[in-house]
Amino acid sequence: MKKRKLGSLEVSALGLGCMGMSAFYGSTDEREAIATIQRALELGIDFLDTAQLYGPKTNEELVGRAIKGHRDNYVIATKFARRIDQAKPGDMSTVGPLDGSAEHVRSSIDGSLERLGTDHVDLYYQHRVDPKVPIEETVGAMAELVEQGKVRHLGLSEAAPETIRRAHAVHPITAVQTEYSLWTRDPEAEVLPTCRELGIGFVPYSPLGRGFLSGRFKSPEELDEGDFRRYGPRFTGKNLEANLRLASKVAEIAGEKGITPAQLALSWVLAQGDDLVPIPGTKRRRYLEENAAAVDVELTDEDLARIDAELPPVAGERYDEAGMASVNR
Secondary structure, eight states: OOEEEETTEEEESSOEEOGGGTSSBSOOOHHHHHHHHHHHHHTTOOEEEOOTTTTTTHHHHHHHHHHTTOGGGSEEEEEEOBOOTTOBTTBGGGOOOBOOOHHHHHHHHHHHHHHHTOSOEEEEEESSOOTTSOHHHHHHHHHHHHHHTSEEEEEEESOOHHHHHHHHHHSOOOEEEEEOBTTBOGGGTTHHHHHHHHTOEEEEEOTTTTTGGGTSOSSGGGSOTTBGGGGOGGGSHHHHHHHHHHHHHHHHHHHHHTSOHHHHHHHHHHTTOTTBOOOOBOSSHHHHHHHHGGGGOOOOHHHHHHHHHHSOOOOSOSSOHHHHHTSOO
16 A cells, blocks of 8 residues: 655555444444454555544444554544534434534543543544634644644644634644545635645545445435435435436446546545545445555546546535535635
């Protein structure tokens, strides 16, 4: 597995998003999930992404069980944002509001460290920016965690360019995580250029369009009842019809190259620069192995130009109205 750098943090060129192993994507299988995390290391994928919100709490616990005895072989990224003091595992309705206060930053890390079974986190993100708290206060408290040795590097998720600049002025930001893929290219306008100007790494999440670009489902009815994608704006109604044409074009180009649609989608993200480390999520080893092979796919300039020219535009927003209000701020 090739390596890349997010700022000064070296990680595998491809990471593993662990969210779906515990939350939001329907049924789960802990034994297979743990086997997937351990298989990732065998493939050279050492960069794991989790968050206290996933579950809530249960995903960090699962990752902790999976890495036990081999913690130092992994680069662990986790996130804080909403209050989970009273949250019950598996019940998102018990999760509290966003809280970017210094007090919440300090209390959140201790819970994550306990659940992960480690004394430090390699990369600690603010999962969503709290508009009620100055980013300087939040990142100032996060910087204290670096001084204490509880955190090695700091990150932001779904932050706007000006927020990134203000945060970086308080303490170096190592990575910014934002959705980015063949059907979510808006970071190219401002967020990605800002990161490059400041020397900040970029971590695309959902690089497979939440699995849609891989061709693994064509209708929300194919998804488990508890899968939040069943109600996503891009997966329903006329948006779905339009986006099926986009996925079909991805599959067509991939077939001509003798690779899978997922490998084409991932190799496209990887081709956007060595400062990008996508974190496709999966809860099964067979998809992990398929994704890992994308690192060795070489797209020519002609391939990239054809993708730009032939892929139809995406239809629909990434999230519902409430979800969209929490990003890019």
